[in-house]
Amino acid sequence: MALSLLVLTDFFQPADHALAYADTLAGAIGAQLVLLHVRRDSALDPEYLSGRVDTLSQEVIDLALASVTRQLATPVVAEVGHGQVAQAVAAASSHHQPALVVLGHRNTDSMPDELVSTAALDILRTAPQPMLVVPEAAALTVPRRLLLALDAELFSLGGHTGLVRHLFDTLAAELTVLHVAPNKVDAKSGMAAAIEAIERTGLALDLGYGLQTRCLVHATPAGGILAATGEFDAVVLVARPRSFLGALFHRSVTAHVLLHSPIPVLVLPAL
Template sequence: MATSLLILTDFFQASNRALNYATNLAGPLGARLVLLHVRRDSVLDAEMFTGQLSNLSKEAMDLAMNSLAEGLTVPVVAEVGHGRVAFAVADAVSRHQPALIVLGRPDYSGTPDELVQTTSLDILRTSPYPMLVVPHSIVDIALPKRILMAVDGEAFTLGEYAGSIRHILTSLQCELTVLHVAPETGGHQTVADALSSVLQTGLAVDLQPVYTRTVLNASPADGILAAATPDAYDMVVLVARPRSFLGKLFHHSVTAQVLLHSPLPVLVVPAK
């Protein structure tokens, strides 16, 4: 199954970590990399005034892109987009049909969540697509083997994304644990419902056995973050329903909270 990974780079530490992580993933997936840098020159850009943008000249940018591409050990295509990142990403996705968008998460520890305007959240709201967000603090870029998949217990389908996500999980031969966060014991949805919702998608066909875990917490996001520790897992998978990233309170959604605070890479897959 030929595929590609679309990597966003701004030449800062977070995106370089994400590029290293994606390069390591590309091998077992048989994937090439599409390296995308977006010249974010719009005054409406959410991060224009945060100091998180590179202001390289065209010559310096071309040199940096070529340097990145030449240092990679997998096939790579380098591109430069312009304007708002979410729109440039949507254009690249339409042309390359990648399995994932991969990007780094900078250090937002000194900024209140309500003031954080991240590229990942903007992309999810503008053009939802499977996305892997790699935190800036990640040190170990070894292939992820222990996957924690958080679902709410309601049935879901991944539509056209199911094949690529199944390919990723099976190629990595992951150990999959389905997590259900419950406010209290005896709730309406159970971990058995959560497991059933995952199994019926076919994602775990070649990953038997699949483990389950229940965490009691009134806040689903806090429950996921409490379980997603580096000593126990290598990656978190979130199945994000449209209501979780299209609402006005997106920054308060489970998806947003986990993306902003997880110490592990987070793979977000929009449900259909």
């Protein structure tokens, strides 16, 4: 089966930008695109009942899909899902088995995190899978410098390990492991543990550009990660189940970086 990227679209600017980014990325890694528009027409959808969901006709949707796909350089299959976004993405992912789910993110820095509801957060909680979230201002370039933020705990990506390693290999990107700690002592010991953790997964074995490391002392892990993004093309997070399944999801490192990163965020759900 050919490698594919599942791209979510609602035809607004953030989604269009994410699609353009996915088109660039797909060309670099030899993937095809699956473009998914979700018609939120379920009577059980809370936002459908509130009247806050756009109700486009099938004819308009077909025209819009045809319009955006004509602009792509990558082979693409377009389809329409129904109901709530997270469930529709889960169904499409089950069918297409994409390497990544790609979606856009508008700037929400002026809003408290607790008031922000995004498809990315809902998808992570419903059907965790590798996901690339592309901010509106992200440059449309192939990522060559990746910042991999790790804590001091071991992790496993399970069946996603091979796909992630293939992504790293085909991008030929320089990978920098970042560990953030509240003081220098914890930073040093945590960095050693983070390196051990990634070596056990096999993700860093024989990387073409080698593995770089960086320790950063910062009051919060999320703040440290965001402070380090300026030199990189994308940030990679390993999200543990507690990061997206708990009631305090909006307070997790994963959620905070997803909502505020100025560069694309690749989220890898751990087992």
